[in-house]
Amino acid sequence: xxxxxxxxxxxxxxxxxxxxxxxxxxxxxxxxxxxxxxxxxxxxxxxxxxxxxxxxxxxxxxxxxxxxxxxxxxxxxxxxxxxxxxxxxxxxxxxxxxxxxxxxxxxxxxxxxxxxxxxxxxxxxxxxxxxxxxxxxxxxxxxxxxxxxxxxxxxxxxxxxxxxxxxxxxxxxxxxxxxxxxxxxxxxxxxxxxxxxxx
Numbered sequence: 001x002x003x004x005x006x007x008x009x010x011x012x013x014x015x016x017x018x019x020x021x022x023x024x025x026x027x028x029x030x031x032x033x034x035x036x037x038x039x040x041x042x043x044x045x046x047x048x049x050x051x052x053x054x055x056x057x058x059x060x061x062x063x064x065x066x067x068x069x070x071x072x073x074x075x076x077x078x079x080x081x082x083x084x085x086x087x088x089x090x091x092x093x094x095x096x097x098x099x100x101x102x103x104x105x106x107x108x109x110x111x112x113x114x115x116x117x118x119x120x121x122x123x124x125x126x127x128x129x130x131x132x133x134x135x136x137x138x139x140x141x142x143x144x145x146x147x148x149x150x151x152x153x154x155x156x157x158x159x160x161x162x163x164x165x166x167x168x169x170x171x172x173x174x175x176x177x178x179x180x181x182x183x184x185x186x187x188x189x190x191x192x193x194x195x196x197x198x199x
Contacts, residue, residue, distance in 0.1 A: 004051060004059040004076040009087040011063070011072040011159070012096035013125035019071050020050065023062045026093050027052040032060055045155065058082050060090065065124060067155055068117045072124055097125055099133070106137050115141070116152030123156025130162045142168040147178045154181060158188050166192065 014022065027034070032052035039048040048064040058077035065072070073090055077083045090096075097105075102125045109118040119141045126134045138160065141153025154172065157165040172185035 004061070005057060005078045005083075007077050007080050007083045008128075009075040009083055009090075010126070010128050011074050011124055012087075012091050012094065013102065013121055014071040014073065014094060014096060016070065018094065020048070020062060020064070022094060023050075023060070023071070023073055026090065027060060029093075030054065030089070035059070045158070054086055055082070058086055060086070065120065067152070068120050068124075070117075070121055070124065097121075099125075099127070099131070103133055103137070112146045112148050115144075115146075116148045119149065119152040120155040120159070123153075123159035126156075126160040126162070130164055134160065135162055135164055138165055139168055142172060147181065150176065150178070151181055151184070154184055154188070161192070 026032075032054045034050065035053050036049070036051040038050075040046075045066055046063050047066045047069075048062075050062040052060045054060050054075070055077075057079070058075065061074045061076065063072050063074070064070075073094065073096070075083050075086045075090060077086070102122050106115075106118040106122045109115040119138060122134055123138055126138075138153050138156050141149050142157065142165070144150050144153065150172070154169065157169055166189070169185050170189055173182055173189050176182045176185060
């Protein structure tokens with residue numbers, strides 16, 4: 001998880017054709033200095049994580065997701081107003097996917113592979129607070145017959161981290177027919193338990 005300040009924006013999903021160079025161009029344009037470039041990243045799910053300092057207490061983060069090779073950006077800092085201001089600049093400059101686009105992509109996915117990727121990206125770009133349009137699609141994916149789709153929904157739930165999804169995640173940890181998914185779901189529930197105990 002990206003932790004650079006107590007306030008963070010949602011993740012803004014970049015268009016499939018955009019990536020690091022686009023975000024690096026934005027950082028150059030606003031005079032942000034790079035303070036971290038990690039590849040590979042120790043955190044599960046990310047191939048690369050790059051951070052730039054936007055101001056003394058605000059940061060721009062770029063993440064490259066391993067399962068989908070899709071990119072996202074996030075703004076963190078110490079003040080709500082500053083993070084919101086920088087988030088507006090970032091989302092406009094980078095032409096990020098809006099909620100309707102993310103939901104439409106999930107609904108349009110037909111093959112197992114398409115559905116898996118769409119659910120991961122749906123969770124990646126989910127709002128900070130529970131949105132039933134996102135949550136219902138992710139929860140449906142957690143109960144899908146196809147193992148690959150369930151795995152994608154689990155990745156998406158791990159990005160969103162919404163409590164309403166955790167009931168299904170705990171069920172997966174206990175009785176999903178696929179051992180790999182049981183392990184992944186248990187790892188997520190353990191991580192949530194550990195972090196809630198520390199907060």
